[in-house]
Amino acid sequence: MNSDAEAAYEALIQFLYRAPVALIQLQQEGAIEMMNPMASQLLMPLAPHGDLTNLFSVLGPYADDLQRLCAGFAASHGVICEGRRFNIPAPQPRAGAPTVLSLGLLKVDDGRLMAVLADVTQEVAREQRQLASRLASAARVDGLTQLPNRAGALALLQRIGQRPRHAADDAGALLFINLDRFRHINDSYGNEAGDQMMVLVAERLRSTLRASGRSPGDDTVGEVAARVGGDEFVVLLDRLAAPAVAERIAARLLDRLSKPYQLGGHELACSFSMGIVLVDAGMGDADADDLLRDAAIAMTVAKSDGGDRYVVFHQAMRDQAIQRGGLAADLRNAVERGELFTVYQPVVGLQADGQIDRAAGVEALVRWRHPLRGLVGPVEFIGVAEECGLISAIGEQVLAVACADFVGWQRQLGARAPRLLAVNLSRAQLAQPGLCDRVSAILAATGMSAERLQLEITETLAAQGKDIQQQLLGLKALGIKLALDDFGTGYSSLSSLHLLPVDTVKIDRSFVSAADTSRHHEVLIEATVKVARSLGMSTVAEGIETVAQAAVVCRQGCDKGQGYLYSRPLESAALLAWLTAPEPVRTP
Incomplete structure (x- = not known):
């Protein structure tokens, strides 16, 4: 060993010897391989009979989960815990002994750990x-x-x-x-x-x-x-x-x-x-x-x-919050006065030859015609409705109106009428008892067939607890279809899709909008379609705005599409005109 190496080694030894914190090298199961003098000073009062062979045994009475925590750390290396404090109960064996220790554990590799222990009593x-x-x-x-x-x-x-x-x-x-x-x-x-x-x-x-x-x-x-x-x-x-x-x-x-x-x-x-x-x-x-x-x-x-x-x-935010509070009061009146109305965005069937099926379905969406503000979009008032507890009443109102309109289209257009009605279901509605009974009553009152109704929920809702799952299963027992909306933005994954009680997966617009320019997004669409199909589920591509995007989702086998390329949301009369238009939209 040359003189530089000897000096570096001596400096390292001095550092370990004089370090004001305990430094301990140990095996995965806690066996101590090496420690500095401060480690002995801190651990010796805690060790029964002065046995310092295993760190987990010494600290077990104060932190009994350390070994389990280390065993459950799957990564090959990294910080297992940091700044973990634990108290040393009184009485103390000697004056000035530590009463609070702080522990950090680092996984070095598959076989070794490093521990840093410090007296943080003061x-x-x-x-x-x-x-x-x-x-x-x-x-x-x-x-x-x-x-x-x-x-x-x-x-x-x-x-x-x-x-x-x-x-x-x-x-x-x-x-x-x-x-x-x-x-x-x-x-x-x-x-x-x-x-x-x-x-x-x-x-x-x-x-x-x-x-x-x-x-x-x-x-x-x-x-x-x-x-x-x-x-x-x-x-x-x-x-x-x-x-x-x-x-x-x-x-x-x-x-x-x-x-x-x-x-x-x-x-x-x-x-x-x-x-x-x-x-x-x-x-x-x-x-x-x-x-x-x-x-x-x-x-x-x-x-x-x-x-x-x-x-x-900044001050404008407070003004906007005050305005939002006023919007909540107006929204309560809007529900009572019938200022809310329903529009419908077509959902088209995508065919291999580029033709579309206009009668595949529609999605019901709520809008607000404010007497002073004019047309208020859902982005502005849906959040307010959730905050002030109106979202359930609004949701049921939309469902009842949409079902009545749908039945009317069936009578008026026959085979050219939409075959499926999609309506969004909110968190508040799913959390309320008696939801299935109220939906069933709306179906009976409007003459709507349950198998023609599709209720749409977000990924986050679909993956929630047993109460939500029971509500969803109850809706399916009525014969209603369920769709997973905005798939790709929540907590679900393709590997857990089979656990969700849904019939249709709606691929989020964020994937569709980039599909014609990003191979990564196209692959995600392809994978979603294949997994859904293997589970007997259909797919809908949301937010299609260009012919190029439509071409991608058709090529990847999406069953249906929805977006401004085909139509914006329409009121009932305009929808009827769209459905009966002589020239169909064609997707190359």
Whole structure:
């Protein structure tokens, strides 16, 4: 060994010897192969009879799931856990012994692990003292995550909002964070798993935020996370050098929070939406409730833009939220006054010779003719209807009108009438008891044949719990067909398609729109068609707007198509004219 190598080796040995944390190399089953002096110092008081041969045995009384956690980590290498804290119960064997340890486990390869163990007793004590000084009582602490709760967050936020600010480099901010599609975790894995997820998010926030670094007598907040709702968190920031710093912190948090989570043997990739409200010298005494409301509004905008992003609040958002509240009141009146009406978009049969079958079916869609605003699109009011509990009433109204119209077309057009009526089914409708009875009553009242009706649900709904599955099976027992809408955008996959009680798969427009320019999207369409066909399901390509797109979905064997290439949604009279038009649309 040359002198440079000897020096490097000696430096490494000195590092291991003097490192203030425990460094341990162990086998997959926990057998310790090597450790530094700090590891012996921390582990010896915990080891029965001084036996340090197996780390899992030593730490078993304090963290009995470590071996199971390591065995269930399927990746060839990577972080198994980080910052895992556990308490060492009193009484202590000696004064100054650690009471809280923090463990990190890293899988090096299929046979070896590395563990990092640190005494965080003083750090935890310091955190607890800081938390105690910020919160008036235990009533301001969230019992699940041990973060400040809504009341605690409001108290801290009030301090941020009212503290005098006299310079541009003295800003504060509030970040409102919401987990995208949290309902899916609860529905798929249970409420207990949802609670565990909240704990993991809280730990991730706590470990990502920096300490405040306050000087004695400084009454600023620093960087603090709080849980203010079921899956809602806030981060409070103070003493920022510039408002733009809040956006950099937000980007850092989103990146950190979006890393996969280990939950009950599953690896979950999650995204988050975040709203930011800035507090600067120009705001005067800002009210905490107002700041929290504005941050939540900005978060909602981020979520409506697709999630996995942050949005900075501005006044126009509040105005839009107020307008949205007015829209909800108007919508209640609209249902009573009959301002909502139904339009129908044709669903055509795709034939090998390029011809289309105009009578294949129609999809019923709701529109709103507002007395002052004019025509209001579904994008503007469906979300409002869901929020204010009107979506079920609207859904049943659309179903009743559409069934009556469909029966009328049958009488008027005979063989040229549509053979199938598709109507969307909302989450709220599926969650209500008695849905099958109400649908059956509508069929009886209108004279509609159950086998001519197709109810459409999203992937997320189709994959939910037993109650939803029972509702779907009850609808199928009536003879109604079920379709999986917007396939490719939710949580299902081709491998689980056979588990869903559906007859038709509707391929989302995002795949169809790129099919003529992206081989990848064309292959996905091809695979979906083949799997659906093997399961006895039919397919519909949504959002066809060009001849080139139509050619691709025809070539890949889609049974039906829907989109502006064939027709926009039409009112009943215009639909009848379209159905009886002499020249059919041809797909090359």
